[in-house]
Amino acid sequence: MTDIGGALGAAFSMIVHFDRDLAEIVGLSLRVSLSAVFLATVIGMPLGAALALFRFPGRAAVVVLLNALMGLPPVVVGLIVYLLLSRTGPFGVMGLLFTPTAMIIAQVLLVVPIVAALTRQVAEDLWAEYEEQLRSLGAGSGQALVALLWDGRFILMTAVLAGFGRASAEVGGVMIVGGNIDHVTRVMTTAIALEVSKGNLALALGLGIVLIVLSTAISLAAYQIKEATLRRHAI
Amino acid sequence: MPSDVPSPPSVSILPLEARAVSLEAGGKRLIKDLNFTLEAAKSTIVLGPNGAGKSLLLRLCHGLLKPSAGEIVWRGTRGRDPTPYQAMVFQRPVMLRRSVAANIDYALALRKVPRAQRRNLIEDALHRTGLEHFARHPARVLSIGEQQRLALARAWALTPEVLFLDEPTASLDPNATHVIEQVIAAFDAAGTKIIMTTHDLGQARRLADEIVFLHQGRALEISTADDFFAGPIDASAQAFLRGELLWRTPDP
Numbered sequence: 216m217t218d219i220g221g222a223l224g225a226a227f228s229m230i231v232h233f234d235r236d237l238a239e240i241v242g243l244s245l246r247v248s249l250s251a252v253f254l255a256t257v258i259g260m261p262l263g264a265a266l267a268l269f270r271f272p273g274r275a276a277v278v279v280l281l282n283a284l285m286g287l288p289p290v291v292v293g294l295i296v297y298l299l300l301s302r303t304g305p306f307g308v309m310g311l312l313f314t315p316t317a318m319i320i321a322q323v324l325l326v327v328p329i330v331a332a333l334t335r336q337v338a339e340d341l342w343a344e345y346e347e348q349l350r351s352l353g354a355g356s357g358q359a360l361v362a363l364l365w366d367g368r369f370i371l372m373t374a375v376l377a378g379f380g381r382a383s384a385e386v387g388g389v390m391i392v393g394g395n396i397d398h399v400t401r402v403m404t405t406a407i408a409l410e411v412s413k414g415n416l417a418l419a420l421g422l423g424i425v426l427i428v429l430s431t432a433i434s435l436a437a438y439q440i441k442e443a444t445l446r447r448h449a450i
Numbered sequence: 451m452p453s454d455v456p457s458p459p460s461v462s463i464l465p466l467e468a469r470a471v472s473l474e475a476g477g478k479r480l481i482k483d484l485n486f487t488l489e490a491a492k493s494t495i496v497l498g499p500n501g502a503g504k505s506l507l508l509r510l511c512h513g514l515l516k517p518s519a520g521e522i523v524w525r526g527t528r529g530r531d532p533t534p535y536q537a538m539v540f541q542r543p544v545m546l547r548r549s550v551a552a553n554i555d556y557a558l559a560l561r562k563v564p565r566a567q568r569r570n571l572i573e574d575a576l577h578r579t580g581l582e583h584f585a586r587h588p589a590r591v592l593s594i595g596e597q598q599r600l601a602l603a604r605a606w607a608l609t610p611e612v613l614f615l616d617e618p619t620a621s622l623d624p625n626a627t628h629v630i631e632q633v634i635a636a637f638d639a640a641g642t643k644i645i646m647t648t649h650d651l652g653q654a655r656r657l658a659d660e661i662v663f664l665h666q667g668r669a670l671e672i673s674t675a676d677d678f679f680a681g682p683i684d685a686s687a688q689a690f691l692r693g694e695l696l697w698r699t700p701d702p
């Protein structure tokens with residue numbers, strides 16, 4: 216009880232006083248996760264739409280694999296990216312380990328399967344409805360793919376949101392490849408883990424509350440935009 | 451010479467010829483040995499009971515389905531791709547999740563019509579179908595009758611040489627049906643070849659120059675509308691005209 220009370224107090228005072236360290240951590244968290252979600256969207260949406268559009272041998276296996284990858288443990292992704300970026304790894308010379316860029320890479324790998332798998336489902340339903348009409352109008356595969364993504368754009372916000380949820384909540388990936396270095400790679404989730412290990416439960420809870428409030432606000436805004444547009448277009 | 455831009459009607463892709471066309475799916479022969487030649491300037495109505503294969507026939511002609519045997523030949527193409535000279539209106543209108551005007555604009559963009567020309571074509575098509583006040587509305591909030599008019603407007607803007615319509619009024623009330631038939635008549639007057647399915651005999655009488663009677667995947671009678679409605683030769687067609695053949699009977 217006292218912990219929660221203290222946490223609320225700590226969170227409140229951090230926000231009211233606009234604590235510089237807190238602002239820095241929140242800013243980096245948003246920068247890393249939003250960049251990762253943006254890149255994962257650019258990669259995952261065409262990938263998912265292509266899976267909906269094209270029939271090829273082994274397609275079923277790819278779909279199953281993609282669905283399985285949605286549940287990929289962040290620590291495992293972190294480990295893989297760590298091995299790739301470490302000094303002795305194939306990309307070691309780039310010196311990216313323990314930088315925000317490494318964290319973005321890890322989160323891109325975590326989010327691409329989510330965006331691609333959800334996009335595939337949405338695009339497949341849309342394609343079932345559109346296929347004959349688009350072929351009748353003479354649309355090629357590339358043009359059909361663009362039309363599916365464009366016309367699915369409002370529903371696909373759900374995929375982006377799910378991706379953002381995963382990116383902003385994960386700790387294992389950013390911890391391993393970022394290293395939780397103060398003022399360099401410390402984000403909200405790693406900061407929370409650190410404060411807990413130091414016994415600073417109130418501060419950890421305070422950070423947790425800020426994290427929840429932030430992601431709820433983003434979800435809410437996206438949800439309202441989506442609902443309004445879905446209603447408008449009678450989807 | 452292959453070209454994306456439709457040439458004037460003087461070089462028609464018609465006639466359309468079906469040569470021994472069959473279609474099999476799921477181990478069943480759904481279309482059996484179709485042979486016919488459809489000429490320009492006559493409206494062809496494909497008549498037949500539910501499940502006769504009317505929709506499959508249209509899809510085969512339009513190139514959405516490939517025949518299992520035989521071939522569909524556009525005899526006038528002279529090496530051109532026949533696709534851009536055709537349009538199709540489906541039984542259930544397919545509306546893109548965009549505005550009414552954008553639905554037409556998209557079709558024109560796919561045909562590489564320059565942006566500057568699209569506006570006039572869209573306006574004309576919306577005017578033809580009485581949809582000018584809906585231009586900015588999202589297409590999917592229109593009533594089914596209005597959506598079907600938009601599907602026709604989209605086809606109108608493409609100025610097709612051949613227009614396929616698959617039971618375009620099947621789910622419409624008499625008023626909406628009347629409007630759709632008027633637009634179809636306008637296509638006909640503008641020189642577009644109509645190839646349309648229906649199971650509505652009154653509609654067939656109003657619109658047809660030529661009847662293809664389809665039953666159990668076979669074209670049992672192909673004749674002028676006058677001859678067909680005066681009294682078909684085929685026994686199933688006679689039964690159909692008497693209203694006794696509304697459902698597909700199992701294959702013997």
Ligand SMILES: Nc1ncnc2c1ncn2[C@@H]1O[C@H](COP(=O)(O)OP(=O)(O)O)[C@@H](O)[C@H]1O
Pocket residue numbers: 475476480498499500501502503504505506507
């Ligand atoms: N993809 C398919 N696979 C198997 N049977 C089909 C397929 N498509 C249509 N059919 C069958 O072919 C027959 C003709 O269908 P259709 O052309 O839709 O008839 P209609 O004359 O009512 O338009 C029907 O019995 C239908 O069930």
Ligand SMILES: [Mg+2]
Pocket residue numbers: 504505506616617
């Ligand atoms: Mg049908």
